[in-house]
Amino acid sequence: MADLGAYPMNGGDGLYSYSKNSNFQRKAIDAGKELIKEAISEKLDIKSFSSSNTFRVTDLGCSVGPNTFHAVQNIVDAVEQKYQSQGHNSQLPEFQVFFSDHTSNDFNALFQSLPPDRRYYATGVPGSFYSRLFPKAFIHFAYSSYALHCLSKVPEEVVDVNSTAWNKGRIHYSKSADQVVKAYTTQYAKDMECFLNARAQEIVCGGLMAFVVPGRPNGIPHTEVFVNTAKELFGSCLMDMAKKGIISEEKVDCFNIPQYIASLEEVEAIVKANGYFSVEIMENLTQEKPPPKVFAIGVRSGMEGMIRKHFGDEIMDELFDSFGKKLEESSCVLESKKSVSLFVLLKRRATE
Amino acid sequence: MADLGAYPMNGGDGLYSYSKNSNFQRKAIDAGKELIKEAISEKLDIKSFSSSNTFRVTDLGCSVGPNTFHAVQNIVDAVEQKYQSQGHNSQLPEFQVFFSDHTSNDFNALFQSLPPDRRYYATGVPGSFYSRLFPKAFIHFAYSSYALHCLSKVPEEVVDVNSTAWNKGRIHYSKSADQVVKAYTTQYAKDMECFLNARAQEIVCGGLMAFVVPGRPNGIPHTEVFVNTAKELFGSCLMDMAKKGIISEEKVDCFNIPQYIASLEEVEAIVKANGYFSVEIMENLTQEKPPPKVFAIGVRSGMEGMIRKHFGDEIMDELFDSFGKKLEESSCVLESKKSVSLFVLLKRRATE
Numbered sequence: 001m002a003d004l005g006a007y008p009m010n011g012g013d014g015l016y017s018y019s020k021n022s023n024f025q026r027k028a029i030d031a032g033k034e035l036i037k038e039a040i041s042e043k044l045d046i047k048s049f050s051s052s053n054t055f056r057v058t059d060l061g062c063s064v065g066p067n068t069f070h071a072v073q074n075i076v077d078a079v080e081q082k083y084q085s086q087g088h089n090s091q092l093p094e095f096q097v098f099f100s101d102h103t104s105n106d107f108n109a110l111f112q113s114l115p116p117d118r119r120y121y122a123t124g125v126p127g128s129f130y131s132r133l134f135p136k137a138f139i140h141f142a143y144s145s146y147a148l149h150c151l152s153k154v155p156e157e158v159v160d161v162n163s164t165a166w167n168k169g170r171i172h173y174s175k176s177a178d179q180v181v182k183a184y185t186t187q188y189a190k191d192m193e194c195f196l197n198a199r200a201q202e203i204v205c206g207g208l209m210a211f212v213v214p215g216r217p218n219g220i221p222h223t224e225v226f227v228n229t230a231k232e233l234f235g236s237c238l239m240d241m242a243k244k245g246i247i248s249e250e251k252v253d254c255f256n257i258p259q260y261i262a263s264l265e266e267v268e269a270i271v272k273a274n275g276y277f278s279v280e281i282m283e284n285l286t287q288e289k290p291p292p293k294v295f296a297i298g299v300r301s302g303m304e305g306m307i308r309k310h311f312g313d314e315i316m317d318e319l320f321d322s323f324g325k326k327l328e329e330s331s332c333v334l335e336s337k338k339s340v341s342l343f344v345l346l347k348r349r350a351t352e
Numbered sequence: 353m354a355d356l357g358a359y360p361m362n363g364g365d366g367l368y369s370y371s372k373n374s375n376f377q378r379k380a381i382d383a384g385k386e387l388i389k390e391a392i393s394e395k396l397d398i399k400s401f402s403s404s405n406t407f408r409v410t411d412l413g414c415s416v417g418p419n420t421f422h423a424v425q426n427i428v429d430a431v432e433q434k435y436q437s438q439g440h441n442s443q444l445p446e447f448q449v450f451f452s453d454h455t456s457n458d459f460n461a462l463f464q465s466l467p468p469d470r471r472y473y474a475t476g477v478p479g480s481f482y483s484r485l486f487p488k489a490f491i492h493f494a495y496s497s498y499a500l501h502c503l504s505k506v507p508e509e510v511v512d513v514n515s516t517a518w519n520k521g522r523i524h525y526s527k528s529a530d531q532v533v534k535a536y537t538t539q540y541a542k543d544m545e546c547f548l549n550a551r552a553q554e555i556v557c558g559g560l561m562a563f564v565v566p567g568r569p570n571g572i573p574h575t576e577v578f579v580n581t582a583k584e585l586f587g588s589c590l591m592d593m594a595k596k597g598i599i600s601e602e603k604v605d606c607f608n609i610p611q612y613i614a615s616l617e618e619v620e621a622i623v624k625a626n627g628y629f630s631v632e633i634m635e636n637l638t639q640e641k642p643p644p645k646v647f648a649i650g651v652r653s654g655m656e657g658m659i660r661k662h663f664g665d666e667i668m669d670e671l672f673d674s675f676g677k678k679l680e681e682s683s684c685v686l687e688s689k690k691s692v693s694l695f696v697l698l699k700r701r702a703t704e
């Protein structure tokens with residue numbers, strides 16, 4: 001149950017903490033909120049769970065809050081409403097919520113900020129969601145927000161100087177050679193297969209799974225996606241610093257961001273090939289583009305650990321200053337790019 | 353679900369950390385280990401759980417390890433052995449372990465030191481064990497080691513200058529007036545009742561609960577108990593500092609240690625009055641007395657948070673130095689005192 005490639009969001013509640021800089025993701029949660037309510041109302045078959053008096057929810061990649069608390073409360077409310085609407089008032093289930101993230105996540109901060117008036121039993125589950133986290137047939141609703149685009153690791157070829165997929169001078173794939181894109185696509189498909197296989201064991205038959213990730217509209221090239229373009233700009237800031245001699249070019253060459261921005265078509269193909277889940281809802285949600293400075297701090301709160309580990313402490317402020325400036329200079333270009341979140345809701349099939 | 357009166361063990365792995373100074377407790381775990389194995393072998397009716405493919409264990413007041421890992425592994429091993437001995441080889445359950453402690457416990461340290469080769473799904477549960485932590489009928493084996501002697505709070509009367517139970521000049525009850533002892537005894541009985549009521553809801557019928565606490569042999573006065581005498585010495589160190597003007601006497605007067613050292617007779621009476629559990633095993637385990645310096649550091653690792661909050665940072669080193677010396681000077685007296693741990697194993701009754 002090793003936790004390789006784990007770079008959690010910044011903990012605590014300081015200037016660059018994830019908890020203070022996750023408003024961007026909050027908007028995606030809100031957009032998905034209504035869809036989740038609808039899905040629970042229309043697609044959740046509570047009769048099949050009625051032998052269990054407990055309804056178990058997990059947030060996979062929960063980070064430190066507060067987004068996770070809003071998200072799980074939305075699910076709990078919707079399930080309660082469903083029970084009530086079906087006349088099960090007197091036998092409302094107890095709720096148990098499993099907040100899960102990498103072992104290096106700041107669970108202390110998460111636990112200390114749990115809503116005091118919560119109507120569920122709260123638990124923390126450390127580990128990677130690309131492996132098993134729960135016993136068989138345990139979870140009734142799995143949720144994940146802005147986490148599943150993070151790969152389990154950087155595809156090995158893209159940092160291998162002897163590979164045709166070596167991604168020299170870049171830290172992401174959107175403007176890279178086809179071999180690089182293929183390495184990322186393959187890694188994403190492998191990781192999603194692991195994810196779906198693990199969840200297929202853990203989620204009860206008829207149970208639901210919803211996830212929201214930054215996405216790419218079907219048919220749109222990788223280069224036309226807002227977050228990809230932003231990553232290219234971020235890579236160019238690193239290359240600028242390499243050219244100034246502040247960091248070595250080799251250091252940049254062997255740094256790649258382990259994130260993949262998929263389209264609904266790609267997700268659908270993977271889910272269908274896997275076979276354990278039926279696709280109930282798939283939608284592109286329009287994702288607001290935050291102002292450059294807000295976005296730069298947002299990226300910092302999410303990626304500081306990864307950058308710091310590879311490049312060291314010293315470059316952080318200069319790097320993110322120059323990134324903020326570059327985002328502003330490129331605001332017209334960025335404005336033309338596509339920004340969507342994928343909302344996907346799956347149901348665990350009854351037969352394997 | 354507030355967590356009042358929560359003073360967790362020292363986190364991390366520094367000189368005064370609980371993880372480096374919990375060997376004293378480790379010996380009690382080892383003594384209880386065999387009894388737990390026996391109990392699982394002889395008293396656990398696995399047929400009544402066979403509809404569930406998961407066996408759920410919790411350690412209540414787990415602190416940061418490593419003791420908790422040894423303890424739960426012992427339980428998991430014994431349950432597996434039981435299944436195998438009854439020919440259930442092919443249908444061994446999955447194990448899920450719930451590590452529970454106060455919200456302020458260092459769960460980050462706990463999660464990061466989880467045994468990599470564990471054969472169970474690990475989860476953390478923040479909260480006081482004097483309230484509900486789990487859904488109904490969820491836990492198969494509850495365990496607690498060196499935690500249940502900690503009261504939910506200091507009995508209010510003992511720090512109330514207007515009460516006849518005011519514990520002036522002392523920080524514990526063993527040499528105090530009867531009213532003080534009664535205030536502590538009453539608080540202990542109330543807390544145990546809350547504990548048993550919460551567990552009665554959470555533990556499946558036929559499920560087991562084992563706990564180990566520092567104890568008092570039946571019929572032996574409070575003053576003859578090693579840990580009580582040590583606390584009196586600790587209190588006298590604080591009074592010495594008050595007399596020197598380093599801290600105020602009022603500060604000492606309003607400080608009391610929220611711990612109660614019960615006898616098996618007392619525990620048995622409370623369990624019987626509660627009615628949800630049958631007493632399966634009750635034993636006094638002989639508890640080794642650690643050398644004075646080791647004991648002083650052990651007390652520091654467990655109580656530093658509480659002392660620091662009340663008296664401030666500055667006095668810590670002087671206080672624990674003088675405590676260490678006083679323990680050495682009193683070694684003959686301490687040697688004559690009784691040192692036992694209570695081992696109690698209960699079974700959740702089938703009917704309410």
